[in-house]
Amino acid sequence: MVPEHTQVTIPRLDHESSDCRAVSQVLARVGDKWSVLIVSLLGDGPRRFNEIKRMVGGISQRMLTLTLRGLERDGLVTRTVFPTIPPRVDYELTDLGRSLWIPVEALGKWAREQQPQIQAAQREFDRRATDL
Numbered sequence: 001m002v003p004e005h006t007q008v009t010i011p012r013l014d015h016e017s018s019d020c021r022a023v024s025q026v027l028a029r030v031g032d033k034w035s036v037l038i039v040s041l042l043g044d045g046p047r048r049f050n051e052i053k054r055m056v057g058g059i060s061q062r063m064l065t066l067t068l069r070g071l072e073r074d075g076l077v078t079r080t081v082f083p084t085i086p087p088r089v090d091y092e093l094t095d096l097g098r099s100l101w102i103p104v105e106a107l108g109k110w111a112r113e114q115q116p117q118i119q120a121a122q123r124e125f126d127r128r129a130t131d132l
Helices: 017-031 035-043 051-056 062-071 095-131
Strands: 077-082 088-093
Touching: 017 035, 035 051, 035 062, 035 088, 035 095, 051 062, 051 088, 062 077, 088 095
Parallel strands: none
Antiparallel strands: 077 088
């Protein structure tokens, strides 16, 4: 037997594993359903905590608090406390958050437009699955 392919080159990757981890962390934040919904809502301007809670159906107070803190920590949202009684707190997108709002809004538009086709595909899949 004669060995073949002894001059194998290993492709060089243009990214480091640390880059992948960093991107994964960002995508985890901006890709979770609550963050996407909140960024989408804040695209229309600042909102108060309870206003966001009412508009985002199904989110608990704790989850909303955690999500807003995470968005604030990542520099996507600012939190402004007004010295009133009771204190008024507004949340607003930063410039970085507004730059995220653009693709989030486009994705939301795509989802709304494609919903009928997705539902039809799901019905067809489920029909085939029950025929097995």
